[in-house]
Amino acid sequence: MTRAFLALVLRDLRLAARVGGSGAMGLVFFLMLVAVVPFALGPDLNLLARIGPALLWFSAVLATLIGLDRLFQTDVEDGAIDLILSSDTPLEVLVAAKGVAHWLTTGLPLALLAPLFGLLLALTPGAMLAVAATLVVGTPALTFIGAVGAALTASLGRGGLLLAILVMPLMVPTLIFGVSAANAATGGTIAFLTPFLILAALSLVAIVIGIFAAAAALRQSA
Amino acid sequence: MPRLSSLWNLANPTRFLGLADRLLPWLAALAAALLAVGLYLSFFVAPPDYQQGETVRIMFIHVPAAWLGLFMYVMMSASALGTLVWRHPLADVAQKAAAPIGAAFTFVCLVTGSLWGKPMWGTWWVWDARLTSVLVLFLMYLGIMALWRAVDDPGRAARAVAVLTLVGVVNIPIIKFSVDWWSTLHQPAAVFRIDGPTIHPSMLWPLLVMALAFTVLAVALHVAGMRNEILRRRVRSLWLMEAERLDAGAETAAGAAR
Numbered sequence: 001m002t003r004a005f006l007a008l009v010l011r012d013l014r015l016a017a018r019v020g021g022s023g024a025m026g027l028v029f030f031l032m033l034v035a036v037v038p039f040a041l042g043p044d045l046n047l048l049a050r051i052g053p054a055l056l057w058f059s060a061v062l063a064t065l066i067g068l069d070r071l072f073q074t075d076v077e078d079g080a081i082d083l084i085l086s087s088d089t090p091l092e093v094l095v096a097a098k099g100v101a102h103w104l105t106t107g108l109p110l111a112l113l114a115p116l117f118g119l120l121l122a123l124t125p126g127a128m129l130a131v132a133a134t135l136v137v138g139t140p141a142l143t144f145i146g147a148v149g150a151a152l153t154a155s156l157g158r159g160g161l162l163l164a165i166l167v168m169p170l171m172v173p174t175l176i177f178g179v180s181a182a183n184a185a186t187g188g189t190i191a192f193l194t195p196f197l198i199l200a201a202l203s204l205v206a207i208v209i210g211i212f213a214a215a216a217a218l219r220q221s222a
Numbered sequence: 223m224p225r226l227s228s229l230w231n232l233a234n235p236t237r238f239l240g241l242a243d244r245l246l247p248w249l250a251a252l253a254a255a256l257l258a259v260g261l262y263l264s265f266f267v268a269p270p271d272y273q274q275g276e277t278v279r280i281m282f283i284h285v286p287a288a289w290l291g292l293f294m295y296v297m298m299s300a301s302a303l304g305t306l307v308w309r310h311p312l313a314d315v316a317q318k319a320a321a322p323i324g325a326a327f328t329f330v331c332l333v334t335g336s337l338w339g340k341p342m343w344g345t346w347w348v349w350d351a352r353l354t355s356v357l358v359l360f361l362m363y364l365g366i367m368a369l370w371r372a373v374d375d376p377g378r379a380a381r382a383v384a385v386l387t388l389v390g391v392v393n394i395p396i397i398k399f400s401v402d403w404w405s406t407l408h409q410p411a412a413v414f415r416i417d418g419p420t421i422h423p424s425m426l427w428p429l430l431v432m433a434l435a436f437t438v439l440a441v442a443l444h445v446a447g448m449r450n451e452i453l454r455r456r457v458r459s460l461w462l463m464e465a466e467r468l469d470a471g472a473e474t475a476a477g478a479a480r
Contacts, residue, residue, distance in 0.1 A: 023282050134249075148385070149331075151385060153372070162372050165361075165364070165365045166386060167364045169361040170390065172354070172358050217385045220378065220381035220384075220385065
């Protein structure tokens with residue numbers, strides 16, 4: 001079971017790194033969003049510093065969506081899904097492996113690079129650290145909520161936009177607590193730990209529900 | 223198991239259609255009568271509020287619409303379980319018919335709330351916990367309706383929507399308790415409380431009549447929607463059969479020509 005899990009994670013990581021994979025695309029999109037917003041809002045550094053954490057979080061949500069629509073779709077197209085479905089290993093474990101691989105290629109790099117992008121938005125070092133910490137804890141929730149949508153739309157040719165419509169409402173609580181934790185760290189009326197712990201709890205719940213719901217959806221639709 | 227078997231008897235769409243045809247006129251008439259009584263009570267009998275004045279009457283539509291918006295989602299989740307667990311043939315029909323009705327009630331709730339908010343709070347919209355979570359409910363209804371339209375085969379669409387509905391059900395308790403967990407602008411519950419309603423009987427009665435009227439209206443619309451969906455599926459299968467027949471005819475013609 002562990003071997004199948006690791007094999008699937010490694011396969012997805014390799015696929016993401018090679019030609020046609022979406023490995024670096026999420027990051028480039030993330031950078032693009034962060035770079036475009038100052039053009040829209042004007043280069044006022046005080047304003048950017050104030051909305052910076054929210055902006056980074058919002059960009060992270062959108063960047064997560066980029067790779068999601070291909071999460072199961074490529075497997076449906078090349079037939080790998082039949083092997084995954086008929087494997088001895090429980091489908092839930094394999095869905096977890098796909099989610100972990102997706103998180104390793106989008107969520108984690110986003111969180112690690114967020115401090116760098118924070119420089120563009122004139123964040124203070126404390127705020128950068130807080131945003132990175134909340135993203136590390138919060139992006140698994142985004143990935144696994146998104147995995148449900150990806151599984152539901154896996155066999156639809158035109159699932160990309162539908163996926164965004166289905167999962168964005170479910171991502172709202174994660175976004176709220178991620179941003180409020182990041183803002184609390186930079187000086188607010190509430191302690192940092194309260195929203196941060198709720199964010200961690202949301203992540204854990206999303207991982208559990210996401211794995212089982214995505215596996216159920218795959219069994220039904222693929 | 224007499225009771226169980228009666229539920230399974232309804233699984234026969236023809237029997238359901240017969241029952242629906244007999245029930246619908248009564249349900250529609252009852253809904254119309256209750257709505258007439260409820261609207262009369264809330265616009266002419268109930269007193270204006272000592273603080274809010276006449277705008278309090280918006281509440282008689284706003285609150286039942288909010289209840290029904292939640293209720294239809296719970297109904298949809300129960301049907302989703304029926305689809306996934308028991309494979310009840312009418313469960314996915316019930317699920318599909320409920321989505322637009324629930325979305326409409328949620329929309330009415332949002333619009334009337336915003337009309338009330340302008341004179342009372344001084345703004346059409348605030349990003350308060352209750353308002354935001356109801357907006358998320360509305361977006362989820364739209365997503366579910368979009369997923370229904372995206373999958374061609376009704377059976378597969380039903381199972382996909384069922385999974386999505388059950389995932390989205392976590393939002394329902396958040397909406398219900400949002401006013402207690404985050405004490406922001408929206409009022410806390412006034413009717414269903416452990417220590418009894420805090421609303422004066424002169425306003426409680428019109429509200430309850432309106433709630434009953436909205437519920438009967440929702441049931442009537444839902445039965446009608448289910449009937450239409452069954453008929454729509456029959457038309458679809460007739461079309462498929464006709465297409466197959468034409469296809470087979472064309473093939474034999476082509477074979478004869480060869």
